[in-house]
Amino acid sequence: MNTLAVGSKEKLEKGRVVNDFSIQVATVNGSGSQSSNSVLMRSIFQMGIPVSGKNLFPSNIAGLPTWFTIRVNKNGYVARKSDIEILIAMNPQTAIDDVKSLSTGAVCISPVELKLDAIRKDVLHYQVPFTELAAKASENLKLRKLLMNMLYVGVVAELLNIDHGQIENSISKQFEGKTKAIDLNLNAVKIGREWARENLKKEDPYFVEPMDKTQGKIIIDGNAACALGSLFAGVTVVTWYPITPSSSLCEQLIDYLKEYRIDKESGKASFAVIQAEDELAAIGMALGAGWAGARSMTSTSGPGISLMAEFAGYGYFTEIPTVVFDVQRVGPSTGMPTRTSQADLISAYTLSHGDTKHIVLLPGSIIECYEMAGEAFDLAEKFQTPIFVLTDLDLGMNNWMSDPFEYPTKPINRGKVMTAADIEKAGVFERYRDVDGDGIPYRTLPGTDHPQAAYFTRGSGHNEKAGYTEKPEDYLNLMNRLDKKFQTARKFVPAPVVSVEKGAKIGIIAYGSSDFAIVETRDQLKVANIPTSYLRVRALPFTDELRKFVESHDHVYVVEQNRDAQMRDLIRLELPDLAMKIRSVRHYDGLPIDAQFVTDAIMEQER
């Protein structure tokens, strides 16, 4: 395996590892370490070095262990990496296990009283009298506990040679405008840094050095990106029910709406946000609003998706636009609410009873969270149907580097809505008639002042005039038109991103947050003389590119983060004649997928 680990090879040769390692901070949930970790990550980012941050936290508010991992990587790899080079073991509850999990030669920074050096002799220990130093940082006992976190920032900054100016900037950003907090935290960093300078002898190979790879980039989580996409899509009605890991999507959206969508003069809002009593009500409200003409949305996670099932089918059958964000977490049932997964794919795709299938968007990057959120609203109104946007906890709640977002260039598309004048001109309005041959009918909004404008929306069998029917031919006509509409959607949903490698015999297919790992996997496989092509699915229904890709490779690996190979199965159903070419790599332990795992799994099958 050594030959594949690009980073470790360099480590051996040069003895000095620059901008290529992972730091893991083990703390206690609710201890205030979040700010310190953000400062640490942001300081490195501001030195121009690519970073990614992952918060591995329990379903708990305070007291349980939590880990934050910062991956520093000069090549821009931002997926999770299972090997940790530097551990900051601040949590006595888990310290022993944490240090045991390190590889030989790793670094462990820990409070001196934990005596972790006795547990692992093959690890390089820096033992710090944190309690003593905290006493210097503040006289207030409560504050000491919080400042402890900034002390390790100081120690690590000294060891890795993180620019102090960037730490100052990051702290100012973190505690925006709160002078007292800024001074206190900065002072704690200094105490940590000075102690390290005077008392520690640098024996590890890890260093940061300034680069220019983060120039102009932003740091943001996927939920905020989805919120921004919705904001600039002109969302008007937002309904939601709190659930991890999707809550912060609507919460951040609410902040943006309050800031930017309240008229300065009248003080009136151009939006309504409703915290519903449950997810059934949330989607009911979203559909009611969509029916009445609002750009509506709701966001949830797996359990909420289950509850929305009946209404999702109603929305599909009666053709009402709305957008449903599903920030996936581990199921079934409560599962592991704070761990990531891609296991809602099939349930979202076919959500409800009867013949139902939905358009599903699968953003695979932060920028796509923003862009596809925006696009979802246009597609919902264009196709008059609920659109599902599937992200996951890893994408949604973790901090990622991204290029800044671009302002939408296309005007908002409200789809086929007839006004009173349109009806007058056409002479007729029939809600469910396929006038244009694309399966998409015309609709009117309540409040349209024309005697012919009204229609009756019903979940029961209906004919082209929206009248009640149980006639077999009417039902067939309706179901076949809905299918035709779905086929039309193939040409309008985001096409896959395809990267063909010359001479590659095997292909990789992945989607969503797995992309971060696949980029790195492909480089690792290339080093091992296994060139690969790559197709990243970005939506359901599939588009024509999929068949072409599978046909042009000996076989393809569908990489995904669920147990049952849901995407592989959907592809096999789509391409039954090519089913035997389609293999599977699955990662589903609740942690984000990592490149080495995928590489090993493919190597195993390629042997």
Place this chain on the structure above:
Amino acid sequence: MVTSTPPTNRIGLTMAEYKGAPSTLCDGCGHDAITAQIIKAFYELGKEPHMVAKLSGIGCSSKTPAYFLNRSHGFNSVHGRMPSVATGVSAANHTLSLIGVSGDGDTASIGLGQFCHLVRRNVPMIYIVENNGVYGLTKGQFSATADLGSKAKSGVINELPPIDLCGLAIELGCSFVGRSFAGDPKQLVALLKAAGSHKGTAVIDVISPCVTFNNHEGSTKAYKYAKEMETPLHELGYIPFFEQISVDYEPGSMQEVEMHDGSKIRLKKTERNYDPTNQTQAILTIKEAHDKKEFLTGLLYINEDKEDFSTIMNVGDAPLATLPQEITRPAKSVLEEIMAGLK
């Protein structure tokens, strides 16, 4: 031959223009009697049909929006979930008048949670419960409003106490609560019109006998029982804002409630001396009626001062549904500002 032109209301529409498709319910169904009063009320109020949205859940009662106001958009939703749909419609376009029709199964069982939250939010709408104590479409099972001891057609005696939707609504702070009887068109139409002037959730629980499954001896939701037992709390009059008339009455015999649109409710008191603006008295009266097995009808509670949902949402005059892109999409500079803050 003489052709007579049908009369029109204040906006020049005939009664026929407020009708819907022919009913497919059983002959004599209480729901059809209610439908007739809805048509009458909207006609007499002179509501513009295109500014009305009709909503319902699932069940016999929920079919009825197809039988009135053909020129209004209708939304026959899923079982027990009409309140959430209504909330969304109201948020999207608060200039619409909403009328929801539900049943006792749709509201008191599967939809009880959504009903409570609709009331709690005070979503402006008329919410009619066509209450017959049984599930009609599935052939006569008891619903949660069936009285204790009431006998089903099959002879089974109901052993569970009823949920009183009016009492519950008042408890939850509903700002307009009435109870009526499908066989009392005069009172019902007055209540419906008053509800149409109310800015907030107006719940009207209408005892509406199921002629097929719950109209027999031993049923407390039968025509005969309701006719014999109905005790109006007052004689109810409604004077719309557009035709103010004054009447002479003995001091103390009449209570007048002014509504936010200038319409008035006039309540001619009975010996009960009931004051529907007193929430505590309303709850007490409902409780006592249960104990005494009384069937009280009329305006049980009204509060014209409570803020409605659209006021709380703080939206402008124009409906959110049709706001132009210039308002709903923030400027490019806003995105640039946000991006700068994330660097």
